Amino acid sequence: MSAPASAPAPASPRRIPKVPFWAQIVAGLVLGVILGWITRSYDVQWLHTTLDKVGHIFVQLLKLAVAPLVFFAILVSITNLRKVNNAARLASRTLLWFMITSLIAVVIGLVLGLLTDPGAGTGLTPKDGQKPENSGSWLDFLTGIVPTDVITPFTELNVLQIVFMAAVAGIAAFQLGEKAQPILTFAESVLELLQKALWWVIRLAPIGTVGLIGYAIAEYGWHLIGKYATFTADVYIGCALVMFGVYPLLLATVAKVNPLQFFKGAWPAIQLAFVSRSSVGTMPVTVKVTERLGVPKEYTSFAVPFGATTKMDGCAAIYPALAAIFIAQIFDVQLGVKEYLLIALVSVIGSAATAGLTGATVMLTLTLSTLGLPLEGVGLLMAIDPVLDMMRTATNVAGQALVPVIVAAREKILDLDAYNSASASPVDGYETREASPVAA
Numbered sequence: 001m002s003a004p005a006s007a008p009a010p011a012s013p014r015r016i017p018k019v020p021f022w023a024q025i026v027a028g029l030v031l032g033v034i035l036g037w038i039t040r041s042y043d044v045q046w047l048h049t050t051l052d053k054v055g056h057i058f059v060q061l062l063k064l065a066v067a068p069l070v071f072f073a074i075l076v077s078i079t080n081l082r083k084v085n086n087a088a089r090l091a092s093r094t095l096l097w098f099m100i101t102s103l104i105a106v107v108i109g110l111v112l113g114l115l116t117d118p119g120a121g122t123g124l125t126p127k128d129g130q131k132p133e134n135s136g137s138w139l140d141f142l143t144g145i146v147p148t149d150v151i152t153p154f155t156e157l158n159v160l161q162i163v164f165m166a167a168v169a170g171i172a173a174f175q176l177g178e179k180a181q182p183i184l185t186f187a188e189s190v191l192e193l194l195q196k197a198l199w200w201v202i203r204l205a206p207i208g209t210v211g212l213i214g215y216a217i218a219e220y221g222w223h224l225i226g227k228y229a230t231f232t233a234d235v236y237i238g239c240a241l242v243m244f245g246v247y248p249l250l251l252a253t254v255a256k257v258n259p260l261q262f263f264k265g266a267w268p269a270i271q272l273a274f275v276s277r278s279s280v281g282t283m284p285v286t287v288k289v290t291e292r293l294g295v296p297k298e299y300t301s302f303a304v305p306f307g308a309t310t311k312m313d314g315c316a317a318i319y320p321a322l323a324a325i326f327i328a329q330i331f332d333v334q335l336g337v338k339e340y341l342l343i344a345l346v347s348v349i350g351s352a353a354t355a356g357l358t359g360a361t362v363m364l365t366l367t368l369s370t371l372g373l374p375l376e377g378v379g380l381l382m383a384i385d386p387v388l389d390m391m392r393t394a395t396n397v398a399g400q401a402l403v404p405v406i407v408a409a410r411e412k413i414l415d416l417d418a419y420n421s422a423s424a425s426p427v428d429g430y431e432t433r434e435a436s437p438v439a440a
Contacts, residue, residue, distance in 0.1 A: 021206075025271050028209030035210065036217025051214040058208025061201045062281035065194050067154045070280060070309060071166045072191040077302035078170030079184055082177075084298045090407060094303050097403045098311045099348050101250070105242045105313040105395075106347040109321030110340055112238050118231035118322060119329025159280070163309050195284045202272065202285065209275045216386045228384045231326050235388045238318040239395040243270075247402050255409035257419055265293040265422030266401045273397035277389045282397050283308040290401045292422050294415035295408045303407070307400035312363070314392030314399075317347040320367040327368065327377030339371050346370050 019027075032051075039047045081087035145164050147153045153161035173180035248259030263270075269286040276282055287304045291297050321343050328335050346367045368375055381388075408414035 021268065024206035025209055025275060028206035028275070029213055032210040032213030033217060036214035039214065039218035048215070048218050051211045051218060054211025055208060055215050056211070058201075058204060058211060059276070059278070061204070062198070062276055062278050063157065065198045065201070066159065066278075066280050067157055067162055068190070069194045069198065069283065070159055070162050070305070071154075071169075072187050072194065073283065073301075073305035074163055074166035074309075075170040075173065076184070076187050076191055077305045078167065079173050079180070080298045080301045082174060084296065084302075086411070090299055090411065091302070093407045093411070094306065094403060097406055098307065101242075101246070101399055101403065102311075102313055102317045102348050103344060104246055105238075105317035105399075106321045106344050108241055108246070109234075109238050109318035110325070110343065112234045113322045113325035116230050116234055117325075117329060118228075118234050119326040120230075159309060198281070198284055201281075205272055205275050212275065212277075212386070228381075231322065231381075232384060232388065234322050235319060236391050238322065239314050239391045242313055242318065243395050243398045247398060250402070250406060255406045255414075257405070257409055257414070257416070261420055261422055262293065262402070262405060265289055265419070266398060269401060270394050270398050274390045274394040277386070277393045279308045279312070279393060279396045279400065282393075286397055286401055289422075290404050292418065293401070293405055294418035294422070295404045296413055296415075299408060299413070300404055303404040304400055307403060308397075311400050311403065312392075312396045314395030315389070316363045318395070319388065319392050320347060320364050323364050323377075323381055324367055324371060324373060327373055327380065328371075330380060331374055331377060333373060335371070342370055343367060 035047060035051060038044060039051065081091065084090060145160055147158070147161040147165065150165065152158070153165065173184060247262075251257050251259040251262055266286075266289045269282055269289045272285050273279065273282045279286075283305060286308065287300055290300045290304055295303070324339075324343055325335065327333075346363075364378055364381070365375055368377060405414065405419070
Protein backbone atom coordinates (compact mmCIF):
# COMPACT_ATOMS: atom_id res chain seq x y z
CA MET A 1 0.00 0.00 0.00
CA SER A 2 1.49 3.30 -1.04
CA ALA A 3 1.93 6.08 1.49
CA PRO A 4 -0.64 8.86 1.26
CA ALA A 5 0.58 11.98 -0.42
CA SER A 6 1.60 14.62 2.06
CA ALA A 7 -0.60 17.68 2.21
CA PRO A 8 0.97 20.77 0.69
CA ALA A 9 2.44 23.14 3.22
CA PRO A 10 0.24 26.15 3.83
CA ALA A 11 1.46 29.21 2.02
CA SER A 12 3.03 31.74 4.31
CA PRO A 13 1.06 34.95 4.49
CA ARG A 14 2.47 37.70 2.33
CA ARG A 15 3.98 40.46 4.39
CA ILE A 16 3.42 44.05 3.39
CA PRO A 17 6.87 45.44 2.55
CA LYS A 18 8.04 48.28 4.71
CA VAL A 19 8.27 51.61 2.92
CA PRO A 20 11.66 53.28 3.51
CA PHE A 21 11.45 56.43 5.59
CA TRP A 22 12.97 58.57 2.84
CA ALA A 23 10.30 57.30 0.45
CA GLN A 24 7.59 58.24 2.98
CA ILE A 25 9.03 61.77 3.12
CA VAL A 26 9.08 62.05 -0.68
CA ALA A 27 5.51 60.77 -0.86
CA GLY A 28 4.51 63.39 1.73
CA LEU A 29 6.17 66.12 -0.34
CA VAL A 30 4.36 65.04 -3.52
CA LEU A 31 1.00 64.69 -1.78
CA GLY A 32 1.46 68.05 -0.06
CA VAL A 33 2.16 69.77 -3.39
CA ILE A 34 -0.94 68.20 -4.96
CA LEU A 35 -3.23 69.06 -2.03
CA GLY A 36 -1.82 72.58 -1.82
CA TRP A 37 -2.44 73.14 -5.53
CA ILE A 38 -6.00 71.79 -5.25
CA THR A 39 -6.67 74.00 -2.22
CA ARG A 40 -5.47 77.16 -3.92
CA SER A 41 -6.94 76.42 -7.35
CA TYR A 42 -10.43 75.53 -6.13
CA ASP A 43 -10.50 77.53 -2.85
CA VAL A 44 -11.15 74.49 -0.64
CA GLN A 45 -11.27 76.19 2.75
CA TRP A 46 -11.66 73.07 4.89
CA LEU A 47 -8.58 71.52 3.24
CA HIS A 48 -6.65 74.78 3.71
CA THR A 49 -7.47 74.71 7.44
CA THR A 50 -6.63 71.01 7.72
CA LEU A 51 -3.23 71.41 6.10
CA ASP A 52 -2.48 74.37 8.37
CA LYS A 53 -3.41 72.43 11.51
CA VAL A 54 -1.50 69.29 10.53
CA GLY A 55 1.69 71.22 9.83
CA HIS A 56 1.27 73.42 12.91
CA ILE A 57 0.74 70.45 15.24
CA PHE A 58 3.81 68.67 13.86
CA VAL A 59 6.03 71.71 14.44
CA GLN A 60 4.56 72.25 17.91
CA LEU A 61 5.29 68.64 18.84
CA LEU A 62 8.89 69.14 17.76
CA LYS A 63 9.15 72.34 19.79
CA LEU A 64 7.58 70.71 22.85
CA ALA A 65 10.77 68.85 23.67
CA VAL A 66 13.20 71.59 22.59
CA ALA A 67 13.82 73.30 25.94
CA PRO A 68 14.54 70.22 28.10
CA LEU A 69 16.26 68.45 25.20
CA VAL A 70 18.74 71.29 24.67
CA PHE A 71 19.43 71.65 28.40
CA PHE A 72 20.12 67.98 29.11
CA ALA A 73 21.91 67.37 25.80
CA ILE A 74 24.37 70.23 26.43
CA LEU A 75 24.85 69.28 30.09
CA VAL A 76 25.52 65.60 29.31
CA SER A 77 27.67 66.40 26.29
CA ILE A 78 30.04 68.64 28.26
CA THR A 79 30.48 66.07 31.02
CA ASN A 80 31.06 63.34 28.43
CA LEU A 81 34.14 65.22 27.27
CA ARG A 82 36.00 63.89 30.31
CA LYS A 83 35.84 60.47 28.64
CA VAL A 84 37.70 61.84 25.61
CA ASN A 85 41.42 62.52 25.40
CA ASN A 86 42.33 66.13 24.57
CA ALA A 87 38.81 67.36 25.29
CA ALA A 88 39.82 71.03 25.29
CA ARG A 89 41.60 70.59 21.97
CA LEU A 90 38.54 68.90 20.43
CA ALA A 91 36.24 71.65 21.67
CA SER A 92 38.48 74.43 20.34
CA ARG A 93 38.93 72.68 16.97
CA THR A 94 35.18 72.22 16.70
CA LEU A 95 34.54 75.91 17.31
CA LEU A 96 37.30 76.85 14.86
CA TRP A 97 35.78 74.76 12.05
CA PHE A 98 32.32 76.12 12.83
CA MET A 99 33.73 79.59 12.21
CA ILE A 100 35.71 78.61 9.09
CA THR A 101 32.74 76.99 7.36
CA SER A 102 30.46 79.88 8.36
CA LEU A 103 32.91 82.36 6.85
CA ILE A 104 33.04 80.39 3.59
CA ALA A 105 29.23 80.23 3.50
CA VAL A 106 28.76 83.97 4.04
CA VAL A 107 31.29 84.77 1.32
CA ILE A 108 29.33 82.59 -1.11
CA GLY A 109 26.14 84.40 -0.11
CA LEU A 110 27.72 87.80 -0.67
CA VAL A 111 29.16 86.83 -4.06
CA LEU A 112 25.82 85.46 -5.24
CA GLY A 113 24.03 88.61 -4.09
CA LEU A 114 26.49 90.91 -5.84
CA LEU A 115 26.32 88.90 -9.06
CA THR A 116 22.53 88.57 -9.28
CA ASP A 117 21.08 91.74 -7.68
CA PRO A 118 18.17 89.84 -6.03
CA GLY A 119 16.28 93.03 -5.11
CA ALA A 120 16.17 94.42 -8.63
CA GLY A 121 13.03 94.09 -10.74
CA THR A 122 10.86 92.59 -7.99
CA GLY A 123 8.22 95.32 -8.06
CA LEU A 124 8.49 95.55 -4.25
CA THR A 125 8.81 98.93 -2.55
CA PRO A 126 9.67 100.05 1.00
CA LYS A 127 5.90 100.46 1.62
CA ASP A 128 5.53 96.68 1.29
CA GLY A 129 7.75 96.15 4.33
CA GLN A 130 6.61 95.90 7.93
CA LYS A 131 8.76 96.20 11.02
CA PRO A 132 8.86 92.90 12.98
CA GLU A 133 7.45 92.73 16.50
CA ASN A 134 10.65 91.16 17.80
CA SER A 135 14.10 92.15 16.64
CA GLY A 136 17.66 91.42 17.62
CA SER A 137 20.53 93.76 18.48
CA TRP A 138 24.03 93.22 19.81
CA LEU A 139 22.97 94.64 23.18
CA ASP A 140 19.99 92.30 23.36
CA PHE A 141 22.18 89.43 22.21
CA LEU A 142 24.89 90.02 24.82
CA THR A 143 22.64 90.92 27.74
CA GLY A 144 20.09 88.28 26.80
CA ILE A 145 22.53 85.41 27.26
CA VAL A 146 22.24 85.51 31.06
CA PRO A 147 18.69 84.76 32.28
CA THR A 148 17.01 86.63 35.12
CA ASP A 149 15.70 83.36 36.57
CA VAL A 150 15.87 79.65 35.82
CA ILE A 151 12.20 79.22 34.82
CA THR A 152 11.53 81.92 32.22
CA PRO A 153 13.95 80.60 29.57
CA PHE A 154 12.01 77.33 29.52
CA THR A 155 8.55 78.89 29.47
CA GLU A 156 9.51 81.44 26.79
CA LEU A 157 11.75 79.00 24.89
CA ASN A 158 14.81 81.22 24.97
CA VAL A 159 17.25 78.61 23.68
CA LEU A 160 20.32 80.84 24.01
CA GLN A 161 19.71 81.28 27.75
CA ILE A 162 19.00 77.55 28.10
CA VAL A 163 22.35 76.80 26.44
CA PHE A 164 24.06 79.21 28.86
CA MET A 165 22.54 77.53 31.93
CA ALA A 166 23.28 74.05 30.59
CA ALA A 167 26.89 75.01 29.85
CA VAL A 168 27.37 76.37 33.37
CA ALA A 169 25.81 73.26 34.91
CA GLY A 170 27.84 70.99 32.64
CA ILE A 171 31.15 72.69 33.45
CA ALA A 172 30.34 72.59 37.18
CA ALA A 173 29.54 68.88 36.95
CA PHE A 174 32.71 68.33 34.94
CA GLN A 175 34.75 69.96 37.72
CA LEU A 176 33.00 68.06 40.52
CA GLY A 177 33.79 64.70 38.96
CA GLU A 178 32.39 61.69 40.82
CA LYS A 179 30.42 63.84 43.26
CA ALA A 180 28.14 64.88 40.40
CA GLN A 181 27.56 61.32 39.16
CA PRO A 182 24.01 60.97 40.61
CA ILE A 183 22.95 64.14 38.80
CA LEU A 184 24.57 62.95 35.59
CA THR A 185 22.86 59.57 35.79
CA PHE A 186 19.53 61.32 36.19
CA ALA A 187 20.32 63.70 33.31
CA GLU A 188 21.28 60.84 30.99
CA SER A 189 18.05 59.00 31.82
CA VAL A 190 15.94 62.09 31.15
CA LEU A 191 17.79 62.71 27.89
CA GLU A 192 17.10 59.18 26.68
CA LEU A 193 13.43 59.57 27.63
CA LEU A 194 13.17 62.84 25.70
CA GLN A 195 14.91 61.34 22.68
CA LYS A 196 12.55 58.38 22.69
CA ALA A 197 9.49 60.64 22.85
CA LEU A 198 10.90 62.90 20.15
CA TRP A 199 11.54 59.86 17.99
CA TRP A 200 7.80 59.12 18.00
CA VAL A 201 7.24 62.65 16.72
CA ILE A 202 9.89 62.20 14.04
CA ARG A 203 8.04 59.13 12.77
CA LEU A 204 5.15 61.49 12.00
CA ALA A 205 7.34 63.54 9.66
CA PRO A 206 5.69 62.21 6.43
CA ILE A 207 2.30 63.41 7.69
CA GLY A 208 3.77 66.69 8.88
CA THR A 209 5.33 67.11 5.45
CA VAL A 210 1.93 66.94 3.78
CA GLY A 211 0.62 69.71 6.03
CA LEU A 212 3.67 71.99 5.87
CA ILE A 213 4.24 71.81 2.13
CA GLY A 214 0.53 71.80 1.28
CA TYR A 215 -0.18 74.85 3.42
CA ALA A 216 2.82 76.76 2.04
CA ILE A 217 1.58 76.31 -1.53
CA ALA A 218 -2.06 76.93 -0.64
CA GLU A 219 -1.26 80.08 1.33
CA TYR A 220 1.42 81.68 -0.81
CA GLY A 221 1.04 80.15 -4.27
CA TRP A 222 3.55 80.14 -7.08
CA HIS A 223 3.01 83.79 -7.97
CA LEU A 224 4.65 84.88 -4.71
CA ILE A 225 7.72 82.79 -5.45
CA GLY A 226 7.78 84.51 -8.84
CA LYS A 227 8.17 87.91 -7.17
CA TYR A 228 11.10 86.61 -5.18
CA ALA A 229 12.40 84.33 -7.94
CA THR A 230 15.99 85.61 -7.97
CA PHE A 231 16.26 85.79 -4.19
CA THR A 232 14.74 82.30 -3.76
CA ALA A 233 17.06 80.87 -6.40
CA ASP A 234 20.04 82.57 -4.74
CA VAL A 235 19.25 81.01 -1.37
CA TYR A 236 18.80 77.54 -2.83
CA ILE A 237 21.84 77.81 -5.09
CA GLY A 238 23.97 79.23 -2.28
CA CYS A 239 22.97 76.45 0.10
CA ALA A 240 23.53 73.84 -2.61
CA LEU A 241 27.00 75.24 -3.36
CA VAL A 242 27.92 75.00 0.32
CA MET A 243 26.34 71.60 0.94
CA PHE A 244 27.33 69.85 -2.28
CA GLY A 245 30.40 71.88 -3.23
CA VAL A 246 32.25 73.22 -0.18
CA TYR A 247 31.46 70.34 2.17
CA PRO A 248 32.61 67.59 -0.24
CA LEU A 249 35.76 69.59 -0.98
CA LEU A 250 36.56 69.86 2.74
CA LEU A 251 35.87 66.17 3.25
CA ALA A 252 38.15 65.18 0.37
CA THR A 253 41.02 67.60 1.07
CA VAL A 254 40.95 68.20 4.82
CA ALA A 255 39.41 65.04 6.27
CA LYS A 256 40.66 62.92 3.33
CA VAL A 257 37.55 60.74 3.23
CA ASN A 258 35.01 59.92 0.52
CA PRO A 259 32.37 62.70 0.40
CA LEU A 260 29.75 60.36 -1.09
CA GLN A 261 29.95 58.18 2.01
CA PHE A 262 29.19 61.21 4.16
CA PHE A 263 25.99 62.06 2.30
CA LYS A 264 24.83 58.45 2.28
CA GLY A 265 25.30 58.28 6.03
CA ALA A 266 23.98 61.77 6.88
CA TRP A 267 21.04 61.84 4.46
CA PRO A 268 18.34 60.81 7.01
CA ALA A 269 19.14 63.87 9.13
CA ILE A 270 19.39 66.20 6.11
CA GLN A 271 16.01 65.17 4.71
CA LEU A 272 14.31 65.45 8.10
CA ALA A 273 15.80 68.92 8.56
CA PHE A 274 14.41 69.96 5.16
CA VAL A 275 10.91 68.97 6.24
CA SER A 276 10.90 69.98 9.92
CA ARG A 277 12.84 73.27 9.51
CA SER A 278 14.31 72.71 12.98
CA SER A 279 17.95 71.91 13.74
CA VAL A 280 17.13 71.12 17.37
CA GLY A 281 14.18 68.93 16.39
CA THR A 282 16.49 67.00 14.06
CA MET A 283 19.28 66.76 16.64
CA PRO A 284 18.67 63.15 17.82
CA VAL A 285 18.85 61.93 14.22
CA THR A 286 21.93 64.08 13.55
CA VAL A 287 23.64 62.53 16.58
CA LYS A 288 22.87 59.04 15.38
CA VAL A 289 24.03 59.50 11.79
CA THR A 290 27.22 61.21 12.99
CA GLU A 291 27.96 58.22 15.21
CA ARG A 292 27.27 55.91 12.26
CA LEU A 293 29.84 57.86 10.27
CA GLY A 294 32.50 56.76 12.73
CA VAL A 295 32.75 59.76 15.05
CA PRO A 296 33.23 58.62 18.70
CA LYS A 297 30.01 58.77 20.68
CA GLU A 298 31.49 60.86 23.50
CA TYR A 299 32.67 63.53 21.08
CA THR A 300 29.49 63.38 18.99
CA SER A 301 27.35 63.95 22.07
CA PHE A 302 29.19 67.24 22.56
CA ALA A 303 29.73 68.47 19.00
CA VAL A 304 26.24 67.90 17.57
CA PRO A 305 24.17 69.54 20.36
CA PHE A 306 26.69 72.40 20.37
CA GLY A 307 26.30 72.72 16.61
CA ALA A 308 22.51 72.43 16.67
CA THR A 309 22.36 75.66 18.68
CA THR A 310 25.27 77.61 17.17
CA LYS A 311 26.21 76.17 13.75
CA MET A 312 23.92 77.69 11.08
CA ASP A 313 25.57 78.00 7.68
CA GLY A 314 22.18 78.32 5.98
CA CYS A 315 20.22 80.51 8.41
CA ALA A 316 23.07 82.58 9.83
CA ALA A 317 25.51 82.92 6.93
CA ILE A 318 24.11 82.53 3.41
CA TYR A 319 20.62 83.86 4.15
CA PRO A 320 21.43 87.10 6.06
CA ALA A 321 24.12 87.98 3.51
CA LEU A 322 21.68 87.66 0.60
CA ALA A 323 18.83 89.24 2.57
CA ALA A 324 20.91 92.30 3.48
CA ILE A 325 21.76 92.89 -0.18
CA PHE A 326 18.13 92.29 -1.20
CA ILE A 327 16.74 94.74 1.39
CA ALA A 328 19.43 97.34 0.66
CA GLN A 329 18.43 97.30 -3.01
CA ILE A 330 14.71 97.63 -2.22
CA PHE A 331 15.37 100.62 0.08
CA ASP A 332 18.01 102.05 -2.27
CA VAL A 333 20.83 101.91 0.30
CA GLN A 334 24.38 101.55 -0.99
CA LEU A 335 26.54 98.93 0.71
CA GLY A 336 30.32 99.23 0.67
CA VAL A 337 33.28 97.10 1.68
CA LYS A 338 32.82 97.99 5.36
CA GLU A 339 29.21 96.77 5.31
CA TYR A 340 30.17 93.50 3.62
CA LEU A 341 32.85 92.91 6.24
CA LEU A 342 30.27 93.60 8.96
CA ILE A 343 27.92 91.03 7.41
CA ALA A 344 30.73 88.45 7.56
CA LEU A 345 31.52 89.37 11.17
CA VAL A 346 27.90 89.10 12.28
CA SER A 347 27.50 85.76 10.52
CA VAL A 348 30.58 84.21 12.09
CA ILE A 349 30.08 85.55 15.63
CA GLY A 350 26.33 85.97 15.99
CA SER A 351 25.04 82.67 14.64
CA ALA A 352 24.09 81.51 18.14
CA ALA A 353 21.24 84.02 17.94
CA THR A 354 19.34 81.64 15.65
CA ALA A 355 19.33 79.06 18.45
CA GLY A 356 18.32 76.13 16.28
CA LEU A 357 14.67 77.08 15.99
CA THR A 358 12.60 77.40 12.84
CA GLY A 359 13.19 80.66 11.06
CA ALA A 360 16.09 83.13 11.13
CA THR A 361 14.34 86.42 11.91
CA VAL A 362 16.50 87.21 14.94
CA MET A 363 19.69 86.71 12.96
CA LEU A 364 18.36 88.82 10.10
CA THR A 365 17.33 91.70 12.37
CA LEU A 366 20.70 91.48 14.12
CA THR A 367 22.42 91.85 10.74
CA LEU A 368 20.18 94.69 9.57
CA SER A 369 20.55 96.65 12.81
CA THR A 370 24.34 96.28 12.63
CA LEU A 371 24.34 97.63 9.07
CA GLY A 372 21.81 100.37 9.85
CA LEU A 373 19.31 98.99 7.32
CA PRO A 374 15.54 99.47 7.93
CA LEU A 375 14.06 96.62 9.95
CA GLU A 376 10.89 97.00 7.88
CA GLY A 377 12.80 95.02 5.28
CA VAL A 378 12.21 91.89 7.36
CA GLY A 379 8.51 92.12 6.52
CA LEU A 380 9.34 91.80 2.84
CA LEU A 381 10.81 88.34 3.43
CA MET A 382 8.41 86.86 5.98
CA ALA A 383 5.92 85.56 3.40
CA ILE A 384 8.55 83.62 1.49
CA ASP A 385 10.43 82.48 4.62
CA PRO A 386 8.91 78.96 4.96
CA VAL A 387 9.98 78.08 1.43
CA LEU A 388 13.52 79.32 2.06
CA ASP A 389 13.83 77.84 5.54
CA MET A 390 13.65 74.24 4.33
CA MET A 391 16.87 74.46 2.33
CA ARG A 392 18.55 76.65 4.95
CA THR A 393 17.91 74.15 7.73
CA ALA A 394 19.05 71.20 5.62
CA THR A 395 22.33 73.04 5.07
CA ASN A 396 22.59 73.80 8.80
CA VAL A 397 22.22 70.15 9.74
CA ALA A 398 24.61 68.93 7.06
CA GLY A 399 27.23 71.28 8.51
CA GLN A 400 26.49 70.12 12.04
CA ALA A 401 27.34 66.55 11.01
CA LEU A 402 30.25 67.60 8.79
CA VAL A 403 32.41 69.41 11.34
CA PRO A 404 32.62 66.47 13.82
CA VAL A 405 33.70 64.23 10.94
CA ILE A 406 36.41 66.69 9.88
CA VAL A 407 37.70 67.22 13.43
CA ALA A 408 37.62 63.49 14.23
CA ALA A 409 39.49 62.69 11.00
CA ARG A 410 42.18 65.30 11.66
CA GLU A 411 42.57 64.15 15.27
CA LYS A 412 42.87 60.49 14.13
CA ILE A 413 39.85 59.35 16.14
CA LEU A 414 37.50 58.74 13.20
CA ASP A 415 36.57 55.08 12.74
CA LEU A 416 37.26 54.77 9.03
CA ASP A 417 35.73 51.31 8.81
CA ALA A 418 32.46 52.64 10.22
CA TYR A 419 32.62 55.68 7.95
CA ASN A 420 33.23 53.63 4.82
CA SER A 421 30.50 51.14 5.70
CA ALA A 422 27.86 53.76 6.52
CA SER A 423 26.46 53.37 3.03
CA ALA A 424 26.57 49.55 3.13
CA SER A 425 23.62 49.33 5.54
CA PRO A 426 20.25 50.54 4.23
CA VAL A 427 19.84 54.25 4.66
CA ASP A 428 16.45 53.67 6.25
CA GLY A 429 17.72 50.93 8.54
CA TYR A 430 17.70 52.79 11.81
CA GLU A 431 14.66 54.94 11.09
CA THR A 432 12.36 51.94 10.86
CA ARG A 433 13.49 50.09 13.95
CA GLU A 434 12.07 50.65 17.39
CA ALA A 435 15.34 51.44 19.14
CA SER A 436 16.03 54.90 20.46
CA PRO A 437 17.59 57.06 17.76
CA VAL A 438 20.53 57.92 19.99
CA ALA A 439 20.99 54.58 21.68
CA ALA A 440 24.51 53.29 21.94
